[in-house]
Amino acid sequence: MPLTTIPLKIIMIKLFLLIVSLLSFFVHADNEQRKSSTSSASYGVSNIIPEWTPDLRDEEIKLKAQKGDFIAVPIPVVDPTIGTGLVVAGAYYHSQSAGERASQPASATQVVAAYTNNDSYAYGLIQKNYWQQDTWRFVSTAAYVALKLTLIDSQYSEDGSQLDWNIEGTLIKSELLRRFDENWYLGGQIRLINNKQTFSGKVEGEAFDQANDPDTKEDSDIAKANGLGLLVQYDSRDSQTNPYKGQRFEFDALLNSTSIGSTKTYQSFNLRYRYYHQLANPLVLSLETKGCAKSGHAPLWDYCTIGLRGFSATSYLDKTSFSAQSELRWRAWHDLGLVAFAGIGYNARSIAQLGDNNSVNSYGLGLRYMLLESQRINFRVDYARSGDDNALYVSVAEAF
Template sequence: MNIPSRKIILVLVVMLGLAVALNCAAAEVKDRVESIGRDASAAKAVNQDARLVVVPIPVSNPTVGVGLTLAGIYMHGKTDAKEGSPTSTSGVGAMLTSNDSWLLGAFHDGYYFDDAMRLRLAGGYGELQLKYYGTGNDSPLQDNPLEFGATSTVFTPRLLFELPYENFFLGLEYLYVGIENAPDPSGPSVDLPEFSFRTETAGLGLVGVYDSRDSNIWPAAGTLLEATATNYGGHFGGDYHYNKGVVKFTQYHRIVDPLVVVYRLDGQFIGGDAPFWDLAQINLRGFPFGRYLDKHSATAQAEIRWRVFENWTLTAFGGGGRIAESISDIGSSPTRWAGGAGVRYNIGGDHQLNIGIDVTVADDQVEVYFQVGDWLSN
């Protein structure tokens, strides 16, 4: 079993403590500034409505290694929104990691007109150092993956409208990815067009959502069901013609006040000739991006959250996933297991934005992740 260096884990723990300490200091300064010229009750109301978090966020996962992201996340106020409405968030960030990966990105996740309209905008540009493990359960590259650098541009807007049924939404999503792959010349060669020249994928998808969660940042009760059917092709600005379906189903159950149980089911389905980096894959913490790829995938996982102190939560999680070339073969494919445990700290005040560390075990590999927000809602 491959276990990360104790020094790396120690550095991550120290960085987590630094992020928590800096945020607490920033929150204290913010509270003092807002209190000038206001009475105590007004200052408290402002502090609960909106919150700006600017912190260095450690990065750790088996895809890009260990590094740092400098992020600014703004949680918008909900003064005019109805009670229980989701929190709009905006953010920018810059990432640099130990394997020379870097990324610049920005996003906005907005909820408008008492949650009658939802708008999401996200984009990024950077270079990621990745590995290609091949496709299928018996790929010869699984134990000797091809290393490559991927210079990528990503842009994805989504617009949803509430239906005449409570908690149901319907809308469209556009996805664009432009990528130029540069394989490591010392590694094994792979005859794929994605490694020969710059390629692009672009598609328009129909999105249906059912969302009864009590929070979009750190839920403790409710259901999130999301189904997307996307058509990719030259008519949308891409080089590949294929269809992709994605289904995500997550439920949150508050057993007692400090204890929450979550489970999630995922399915991804490809029809046509998709590039390898947009194939279906197992969606579990513990596996690097692209570890298991094929035309279809299914994943099931569960997580237990126990709030031990006011702002501290312990987690334990686990699950399994399968990939197959056809849906009929999913039932007989081998199951890939992953699991682990972690800790979270709430840096978002009443908005409950949590950051923390997960330690995972998958394929006899121990990995360390740094998490921001609710991973199971992504």
Template sequence: MDAHVPQRKGLAGLIKPVLLAAGLMLAAFAVLADEGGRFTDPEDGRFDASEHLLKYQGVLPVPIIITEPAVGYGAGVAAVYFDESIADASQHSMAETGRRAPPNISAFGGFKTENGTYGGFAGHMHSWDGDRIRYLGGVAKLAINLDYYGRQGNAQRYTVDGLGLVQQVLMRAGDTPWLFGLRYAYFDSEMHFDRERPLDLLDQTFKQRLGAVGALIDYDTRDNFLSPNAGSYVEGEGNFMRPEFGSTNSFDLLGARAYHWQPLSKSLVLGLRGDWQLAQGQVPFWAQPYVKLRGIPAARYQDRQAAAGELELRFALDERWSVIGFGGMGKAYGGRNDFAEAERVTSWGGGFRYLIARKLGLLAGLDIARGPDDTAFYIQVGSAWR
């Protein structure tokens, strides 16, 4: 087996990390539940973090657990600062505008994975006027190790190393679910292969500056942005790289994604997802769209265009526990092959969820997904679709 390919074939390689993750989660539940009943819901006597999350203010350490097959297992930590509690922020915005708004949040942290990928980041999220205006900004230093499969399908390791930033503002259209925004992103990068460069990439430059101005349109009717049970989220975006924006080459990245959740009964929720991306112009190979599905490594199936669809069913066993099943398919096409000739890839899997914060409607749990080449597991907090 190529040493560059994550060695996760079959379920056997998942047993230890899955048991470890499940054990850590259950141990954390047990310890927290013993702290004077602070993490026990008085309604059902079960573990619940609602009061802790609703009233928390200040710096909150948050562990980062990475299970992405493309980069291997990894971990990190983030320090997240809330300028006021979720409860206070919601109360203040309701009194002023009649709309709930999240607190302003700052964060910084870092991570590293088993294949040598690492990164550090700092960011801030802010809202004004009862969530009519949303701001997001951040900087990051990243060194990402991935595999390029090329026309022959043979994995060849490469690294993209760089420093980037993003600045984004969204504004709500009146009292509607529509938001419109602008984004500026910049990434000063250097790319190299561990071995000889593939013949089909001889025209690619080692150093690239990506400077982009983007436009976004969002439509959001989700009943809960953390773990929706009903409603829709749709986003369309266009990012335009030009020398006048700081980019080495001129190219465009366009995309659209849509999620919908539909209750089928009191216990059953259907989720539907669609995703489409297009690259045109002098785009670096590593920035091209790729199929995004659980169980398929990032950038494994990549081309000028990528499309994916996914279905998820969540069945509530009781007020706290749910089981889910999901399946999806996708294609990368437009450069090497047209849509009809491109390989169709599928993935499927299942998992469980626990209502970890009843008052916030927040679900957390584990997914195990099987793709064409890998079986992977994912720790989920909130919806798997972001």
């Protein structure tokens, strides 16, 4: 077929996928040589349970299954924590009056299931409700998650030790917020976690498997983290999926106590700020800072991570962390976009010790392909480096 008869969009899609394949090859080759760990910030769970699910009922997109107000879409995922896999998300959108459609998002009941090639998987149910012209917001999640992570990689330990970390358990979390100013919300939350963690691998030349060894099976760490907390949010962004301007602020305080069934008493504090500014029509500057602190007897699986790209999250687990990153997003040509990003992070045993350790640096480049203009949904591919580590990310959600 002559090149002139092939639609431009088809050519661009094939070119985009070719570049993705080449990036995947180079990352895979480098990782095969160095056997780097397969983990990342937030343990990759944010790729399984998205922060925001857009309403796609009236959108004309491929691979969408729809019957009435129920839709389901497949989402490919490549993440250095959980590997390569597929997320299937379905949502039922509840009916609205004309006034409700104009003043608030549609309430929705969502189901999510995911599986990846390192045998990590998850499934869950999410309920989102909006009332009184978006004055009240309610979100509740019930999920089962099983993750296979690496704490010590044999290629990087002096004695060849390998330590694998398996976490599985249930999560129930509910949030209720009320708007008290134009863009401000204040509310409370409850979180109930029942987790089991086991370790396996080879230490000092001896192999072990805690989960299947009769002598150690009963020592598996089973713990509950039940907590109540405070939420403060500010959001002036012009889009939930891909903002061009606006700000987002979140403060999350959670107090886990034995008095409400938690195995240990500890406190968790998280702070996140994002800023977006359109420098020119196709050019957006995005900034993000994140802080995390734990006090008391926090379990390892609830430790702070450094929220940057390009390395294993399990390499930087501690009771406090801070990170800052910037990303320049350029809508370069038609539906194709390019991004460049860089960030810096720290972790330590306490807030007072932040900055005492060497910084963790991250930088990289990314490609974007606009899948849905009306919702600003991009197909995202990022290649990131941090020291000797590197990682490839593929998703349909921006990094922040």
